[in-house]
Amino acid sequence: MRDIFQDLFNKVFGFFRQAEKEENAKDTAVNRLRVVLMQDRTNLTPELLEKMRGELIELLSKYVEMDKDALELNFEQEGNQMALMLSIPVLRAKDEDEIEDATEKSEETEDAAEESSEEEQTENSGENSGAESEENSECQEESNEKESNTNSKNKSK
Amino acid sequence: MSGRVIVITSGKGGVGKTTTSANIGTALARAGKKVVLIDTDLGLRNLDLLLGLENRIVYTIVDVVEERCKLRQALVKDKKNPNLCLLAAAQTRDKSAITQEQLKNICEELKKDYDFILVDCPAGIEQGFQNAVAGASEAIVVTTPEMSAVRDADRIIGLLEAREEIKSYKLLLNRVRPNLIKSNDMMSVEDVVEILSADLIGIIPEDTGIITSTNKGDPIVNDDSSLAGKAYNNVARRIMGENVPFMNLEENSGVFAKVKKFFSGLIGKEK
Known part of the structure; x- marks a missing residue:
């Protein structure tokens, strides 16, 4: 009872x-x-993650104005797949002049890796200008290691 | 005959590796299979106690390796079940007394005459673990729904995946307490399986009967009324390739199961 x-x-x-x-x-x-x-x-130690976070903020703030304190960088797991989830609360997308200013400054010091993201970003900026400020854009990097073990594991007979 | 060599391992100590070895071994033997249990925990042997064979050990695995006796002479027959025997660990030696190669050879030799060779692995990830895994091609990772046990199991799974000779590994979740899971105070079976993303081979409920069975030196699978014993029997059947559904621990957890179900139906389904 x-x-x-x-x-x-x-x-x-x-x-x-x-x-x-x-x-x-x-x-x-x-x-x-x-x-x-x-x-x-x-x-990946917490220190490294923090460093990564800092560098991402630095990079992304060239293109968007965001709530830096609310930026989240976490690992998430779905089944056998691991994903690095980046959640950025975007306040406002910067206009092209601002982006140019920011990239010019950094081009002196920075490498080619950013140029590729610049292209994507300029494409998006047109659409984004009207987007809500609170919208979270999510960036996902996935390790595409397929669930190779699950198949082999099932053979217990 | 070519038997299957299965290592039973966990990383963390005290999660029930030896209990699991003794019970799965006994269950397989009761099902008519020829089984050898190997205790590789040199210096800290306990499998003999759980089987009630502590007074019958003459030779140990180290005696076999150092050629003081034949392998056959060192196998101790179980009291109840003639299909089951034990190759005991040496109590006075440490892990360095045998090598991976030697254990592999012993397993190869036993494969010829037995259906199953279950290797009870010591805690830790050092030489004792490496030895125990050496001869095996399958593994059962024992863990409990506790953070430290799950973390260690994750380490072990990583190490098993790195070893080519291990073709498959399965998860055995031990000491599950349905009441604590219900009240959200303990990780559920699903939580642990999702975190470790491994296939499950058994869910064993916490059972005080384990204590008495250990004290008597009589594995709990010999007690047909025990819930944990039934769960271990199911594991053995799954190892033999049978498709046995996992038992619903909630329904079995009390006499008032049906009344409870009625109440929970009123309150609404839990996630």
């Missing part, structure tokens, strides 16, 4: 906890594990 009440209590309590959007022990564990495993698997 105690079992039932405990269960009921957990359910009701769990419901309220969810409503408050408070993270439960299970979610905390899952999230902490995700982060720590990502570091274990890739050797």
